[in-house]
Amino acid sequence: MNTTTESGVRPLAGVFVPRAWLIAAGYLALYLLLDWASYVEPLPHTSITPWNPNTGVVVALLLARGAGWAPLVAVSIFVGELLTDNGAPPWRVLALTSTYLAMVYACAAWTLRRRGGEQPITTPGGAAWFAGIIAAASGIAAAGYVAILVSAGQVAAEETRAAIAHYWIGEFSGIIALTPVLLLKINPAALWEEMPRHRREFLMQAAGAVVGVGLTFALAAARDVRLFYPLFAPVTWVALRHGVPGAMISVSLVQAALVAALELTPGSIPLFDVQFPMLALGVTALFLGALATQRDSALRQMRDQDTVLQRSLRFAVAGQLASALTHELNQPMTALISYVRASQLMSEGRPDTDERLSGTLRKAAEEALRAADVLRRLREFYRGEGARIAATDALAVCARVADSLQDRMRRSAVEFNLQYSASLPQVMVDSTQLEIVVHNLLTNSLEAFDTQRGARSSPRRIEITTARHGADVLIGIDDSGPGIAAVVTERLFEPFVTSKTSGMGLGLSLSRTFLRHQGGDLWSEPGRLGGARFVIRVPTQLTTQTNL
């Protein structure tokens, strides 16, 4: 068994790791309860029912804890059949079927676990694997189970196909609805906090479900199952808003409500008839939910990254200010210190001066040096020291930044192109700082387009190209915008120089500072697309110049 499941994954238990016997007891109780509750509409003389949520518990246990739990599964199936069966096949047959079913699902769980099947489903790929393996496994289980019963004389040979179909659909839809729910890692505290913010939506979704279920009851009485489809609407809504957890919880509830409706309404249509649409609903909800989960986690990741970027940028702006300040103050400080030293020299050896003069001048010089030291430390605090240099994929950084600006590009109708080059080596930079630089340059290009009102005859394009250049990588960012104003060109990289109405004019200056501290550089060139072109140079090897 996999050790990570022992410590890392707690799908059945929430936040604490329960002891094995607790899991076993809980599993048995849940299995037998569901087995008893779902014992509806068995085929004549058999225990084959068209709805088996109890198998969902079986697969959840085997996925979460490993195939080693198969014996317990076999025992539970055996006991379940013994307790609820009224046809009572001989115990030898029961032992055989229980063992067979446990083995089939253990194999399915083992296959899924090799692809991380013990984790909650978060991607459409994961959903596809899960649905595919479960469809196949429940088919194999159904065929073998029925074959055993037929050969034991428990099921008539002419009923084989009907029996397999009933059993398969019951197993498949039971697993697909319940297993993902049981595998969820739900944090009750977080859910409780989340609740008030979405209260209205939850209420509306609940109302939708109530209407759906009420409709189902009414329609069950009217024997018109075609109108069962309105249930797709609330389930789809929940799936898109809350991902896999919401989707599969609602599918399970809808399944239970539907079964209850059909069973409690005398003379309604057989459950088997609605199991196919139910299964379709389950699979649809699973895929929609997985898509929504994937999208949500991508969005969250992007937001997190943006926060890091913003913080870095603020730090960098402060650094640039500190740098500009020290530069401006260092000139008068130098003059001041030199004047005081000169005064000291002039006062030395002159008998007519106040004896306190030399001491005063010495103190003045010390104070001036102290002020200079404060400036130096301030600058060093903001300079390069924060950089975390590591091997970085420059193309991935560019793609990430472009992704985050996708909306703005679309709004400005800009056609963006990132040229991949296959054999680009990794570069040694602080990836966050490189991201800031690329972000800055792309934003500049976009803003340049936005100032270009009226005349929109030429297509708006931004292009990023990369190339290897000796021990460096060059990243070129071209746009077809208005280019750089001649008055600005010369002083482009100086702080506080800008052609924009908003902004501090620090972007390019600090971008260049970042890169230079990491052994790279930034400059502008005549553009290939008629607008501005900036070139970022970054080293592929560590340089020692950060502490010269």
Place this chain on the structure above:
Amino acid sequence: MNDQDGTVFLIDDDPGVRDSLTLLLSLKGVSTQPFANAESFIASYQPERPGCVLTDLRMPGMTGLELQAALRERRIEAPVVVLTAHGDVATARAALKNGAFDFLEKPIDDAMLLDVLRNALRVDRERRNAVSMRAATDQRLERLTEREREILALVAAGHQNRHIAAQLGISSRTVEVHKARIMEKLECRSLAELIRVNRTAT
């Protein structure tokens, strides 16, 4: 120190820095000539005046780095000490790569500045001495005849009189006479001195 030890050519666009450093250095006995920009320094530079350059890196007009390039172009070999108020590591590196003698960050410790400048001036003096010595040696070597130069080369290569005589087809006695003449012309008193002079020649 006096003017013959060399002058510090101070180039800085900031009048306060210029004035205060000139005052301080002259009080310390270092002759200093201030310039407000690199252009005016180049225009007034006289190659025969010994000294070193103390220049700011960031200046409007010609920057410190451009000044270095301009000096190199004009084959002016005075040592260049670079000063910056910015602590700009990359520029400092570029300056040192360009052959700067040293790099100092403003505000500077006057003791360290003086140290660096005295070193730079000494280097300049030594370079000038070496150049003039070489010129004098070259002048003296000019006086040798073709045959004497041939013999000097063989002597410098460590050959005995007998070998030289055999190689040139003359007697050992004649080699002796030639050698005495060479020593006289090159103003050398020993064989070791002769070899040293031969080596300093271009």
